Amino acid sequence: MKKLLSIFIPVLLLAACSGNGDGGQTEDDGLTEVTFVLDWTPNTNHTGIYTAQAEGYYEEAGLDVEIILPGEAGAEQTVATGNGDFGISAQENVTQARLQDVSIVSLAAIIQDNTSVLASPEEYGLETPSDLEGHTYGGYGSPIEEETIASIMQADDADIENVDIINIGDTDFFTAVQRDVDFAWIYYGWTGVEAELRDFPLNTIDFTEYSDALNFYTPVLITNEEMIENDAETVEAFTEATAEGYQLAMDDPETAAQHLLDAEPDLDEELVMASQEWLTDVYQGDAPYWGHQERDVWENYMNWMYESGLIESELDVDQAFTNEYLPGGE
Amino acid sequence: MRRISSWSVIPPLLAILAILVVWQLAVSLFDIRTWILPSPLQIIQEGMEIYPRLLSHGLATIQIALGGFALGVGVGLLLAILLHLMPRAKESIYPLMVLSQNVPIIALAPLLVLWFGFGTLPKILIITLVCFFPVAVSLIDGFRQTNPTLLNYMQMIGASRRQIFFKLEWPSALPYFFSGLKISATYSVMGAVIAEWLGAQEGLGVFMTVASSAFRTDQVFVAIFVIMAISLLLFGFIMLMEKWLVPWDTDRKGADDDDE
Numbered sequence: 001m002k003k004l005l006s007i008f009i010p011v012l013l014l015a016a017c018s019g020n021g022d023g024g025q026t027e028d029d030g031l032t033e034v035t036f037v038l039d040w041t042p043n044t045n046h047t048g049i050y051t052a053q054a055e056g057y058y059e060e061a062g063l064d065v066e067i068i069l070p071g072e073a074g075a076e077q078t079v080a081t082g083n084g085d086f087g088i089s090a091q092e093n094v095t096q097a098r099l100q101d102v103s104i105v106s107l108a109a110i111i112q113d114n115t116s117v118l119a120s121p122e123e124y125g126l127e128t129p130s131d132l133e134g135h136t137y138g139g140y141g142s143p144i145e146e147e148t149i150a151s152i153m154q155a156d157d158a159d160i161e162n163v164d165i166i167n168i169g170d171t172d173f174f175t176a177v178q179r180d181v182d183f184a185w186i187y188y189g190w191t192g193v194e195a196e197l198r199d200f201p202l203n204t205i206d207f208t209e210y211s212d213a214l215n216f217y218t219p220v221l222i223t224n225e226e227m228i229e230n231d232a233e234t235v236e237a238f239t240e241a242t243a244e245g246y247q248l249a250m251d252d253p254e255t256a257a258q259h260l261l262d263a264e265p266d267l268d269e270e271l272v273m274a275s276q277e278w279l280t281d282v283y284q285g286d287a288p289y290w291g292h293q294e295r296d297v298w299e300n301y302m303n304w305m306y307e308s309g310l311i312e313s314e315l316d317v318d319q320a321f322t323n324e325y326l327p328g329g330e
Numbered sequence: 331m332r333r334i335s336s337w338s339v340i341p342p343l344l345a346i347l348a349i350l351v352v353w354q355l356a357v358s359l360f361d362i363r364t365w366i367l368p369s370p371l372q373i374i375q376e377g378m379e380i381y382p383r384l385l386s387h388g389l390a391t392i393q394i395a396l397g398g399f400a401l402g403v404g405v406g407l408l409l410a411i412l413l414h415l416m417p418r419a420k421e422s423i424y425p426l427m428v429l430s431q432n433v434p435i436i437a438l439a440p441l442l443v444l445w446f447g448f449g450t451l452p453k454i455l456i457i458t459l460v461c462f463f464p465v466a467v468s469l470i471d472g473f474r475q476t477n478p479t480l481l482n483y484m485q486m487i488g489a490s491r492r493q494i495f496f497k498l499e500w501p502s503a504l505p506y507f508f509s510g511l512k513i514s515a516t517y518s519v520m521g522a523v524i525a526e527w528l529g530a531q532e533g534l535g536v537f538m539t540v541a542s543s544a545f546r547t548d549q550v551f552v553a554i555f556v557i558m559a560i561s562l563l564l565f566g567f568i569m570l571m572e573k574w575l576v577p578w579d580t581d582r583k584g585a586d587d588d589d590e
Contacts, residue, residue, distance in 0.1 A: 072542075074542070074543070076545065077365070077545070080365075081366070093543075093545075096544055096545055097365075097545045100364070100365045100544075100545040100546065100547075101363050101364060101365055102363075102365050102545050138448075141536065141539035141540050141543055142540065142543045142544070143540050143543070143544045164531070165531065166448050166529065166530065166531045167526075167529060167530055167531070167536045167539060167540075168443075168448060168529045169527060169528045169529050169539070170440070170528070171440060171443055171448075171528070171529055172440075175440075175443065175444055176448075179443065179444070179447040179448060180447040180448045180449065181448065
């Protein structure tokens, strides 16, 4: 019952609180209060934020940042209503959200390349998209999953019609693939690294190998339009301090990982350290600076979504992202 | 049926209509965006558009809801009768029953998946778990409310335990049984949706997850309306059954029939 309520309540609360999106409030100590909404439970995608917090970058920038976990409503809705000032989303969500009038904007690409993959235990022998035929996919309940898998299967002369799709919700990957599911969608930098540590050999299928359009930004840092309009200063301060946090994560992964562990002591230390090491070179990739977003990446993926029928109209991508607030950005 | 005059349906319908009108007006007056709160008209329009998809998801949900409901009622019924006939057992088992309702489904569901996978079984178990309780508790209460004078009388004339149960205790507990059934019926649909939420191939729970992750609040509301309609149908069906099976009690109840 609680779970069901949890979808009603945020919707009602959001309705009640809408229009109150004018950013943080100033406290007595002169710091601006800022709420930051994660996309998931804390993990190494978030290290830069925890690092900026622990190293005092936010405080130096005049911000008092509170990090919160997303409820069932998701970071996008929370940020769009102004109940959160900043948050983490992904390019596909920003695109879908904006077309539904959820006015969020991407401020930075946290990771340059799409490191999410389709993963399965090695013994199942699923090496290419065509191997997926006759198998069961465990999804997390997003409309883009089926189309994405369909398109890479098509590129490999196979048909998604021959794949069973089950929504596995929040079920842990390792549990799922040992039950009724053969493969699932994971972030390699977290679950893939965990598999390495557990000595659980995986086969992975990389989307970007089959379609350039699928090399989208996931995750990204977001805020809402009103925030940019009314309080660009805070947006800039926050984005810069966050970038500084990620810079440290790249220069000194061990210290950064330790900050994440200090903030979230329940995380597995070995996994955090290994995952941080794995992400070191991946955060910035080939980009000129951390967080940089290419217009082409936004445009190509949006076109792909449009052609796949995932979105009903085209999106003006120039409003969906900006590099303006990044140090080094234009 | 004889007793529900067509007039008694009108006040609740008017109330619903009033809520919808206020809702519609509020949304257009305050210019609330669709993803925050869609208007009833938008929801109806969306519902008509996605009707075929909704139908197959709805049928999947109804199937497991009914399966779980049937099993839950069966378990509740058996348990209540057993505990009533064995007062000693009742002392030790009744608290366990209450405890079973304190297990958070959110915590239990992933474990059920771990044990039984993503098939029908774990979902049916979840629904059974939420459905058996109202039936068992209200039935046990019902047995306790048996008229002591009549009971005394039957014992005096030498009626057997079996006769006392079937001629007196069971009929007098029937109205309570139906109260429990009505609560369970509404729970069963919600239980099914929650169960699907946590892992399923099809069903309104899956539909809602996908809709909300695509920011389609209008579709989420369509699903909510469908869930309400299914619950209402089940509820209505049980009320009809009650009127048919417990005609002697409908006079007394009448007013307090709508307990939820």
